Amino acid sequence: MSKFRLGFIACWGLIFVSCSTPKNVAYFQDVPDTLRQKMVELAIYYTPVIQPDDILQVSVQTLDPTTTALLNQQNNTGWSTPAANTQSNAGSTGTAVVPGYLVDKEGYVVLPLIGRIMAKGKTTGQIRDEIRNKAAEFYKDPVVAVRFANFKITVLGEVARPSTYIMPNERVTLLDAIGAAGDLTIYGKRENVMLIRENNGKKEFVRFNLNNSNLFSSPYFYLQQGDVVYVEPNKAKVASTDMAQVRRLSVLATALSVLIVLASRIQF
Numbered sequence: 001m002s003k004f005r006l007g008f009i010a011c012w013g014l015i016f017v018s019c020s021t022p023k024n025v026a027y028f029q030d031v032p033d034t035l036r037q038k039m040v041e042l043a044i045y046y047t048p049v050i051q052p053d054d055i056l057q058v059s060v061q062t063l064d065p066t067t068t069a070l071l072n073q074q075n076n077t078g079w080s081t082p083a084a085n086t087q088s089n090a091g092s093t094g095t096a097v098v099p100g101y102l103v104d105k106e107g108y109v110v111l112p113l114i115g116r117i118m119a120k121g122k123t124t125g126q127i128r129d130e131i132r133n134k135a136a137e138f139y140k141d142p143v144v145a146v147r148f149a150n151f152k153i154t155v156l157g158e159v160a161r162p163s164t165y166i167m168p169n170e171r172v173t174l175l176d177a178i179g180a181a182g183d184l185t186i187y188g189k190r191e192n193v194m195l196i197r198e199n200n201g202k203k204e205f206v207r208f209n210l211n212n213s214n215l216f217s218s219p220y221f222y223l224q225q226g227d228v229v230y231v232e233p234n235k236a237k238v239a240s241t242d243m244a245q246v247r248r249l250s251v252l253a254t255a256l257s258v259l260i261v262l263a264s265r266i267q268f
Contacts, residue, residue: 060111155181
């Protein structure tokens, strides 16, 4: 009778586990499902500044094609960095060559025909204006564009494609990073997404609730270079992992029981 009761309880437990559904799957559940609008104040965006070891893609266009080729030659060679996924480079591993100009440890970037320019602590817009002013001393009406070539964001945990991503621009939001990683899996804990950021030699840990639209007002909504986003698995994923372990132990116990029974019936 005790075995019957135990089996009955186990069957009902399996039924409840299989019928349970994860809560809080949809994003921004506090937004009403009606025609009424909900206005949320957007977080202030601060333009990131250049730091040592950054790689800048600098494009200088002049009226002389030969000069233009010389000014942009480093954009075609670049620097070796740990490989990261981009929109056209998904699933790469090992190292990858990032084209651009490396900012040295002192914060300077060296450009052909233009020289050494202090870049540390400046935005890409500020360094663009400086390069254009210097180039204008030698060339007529130069056109300059500067952007980060290694603006990296790492997304880990319960997402479709966990990896490090080089973003195509520097105005990157938390949702951009999650979208680049293929969105959360059904097991992702949407109400507890963690952001890890290095700030002045210290690590900051911030948690987001994707079910709440106040996410857009967070000062951490816009990501910085080197940020890490971690999506924690929910209870359903943990339970499924535990059930798999229980099944393996059950199979092992059954096999041992069969061996014991066979051994007890063998006549020596």
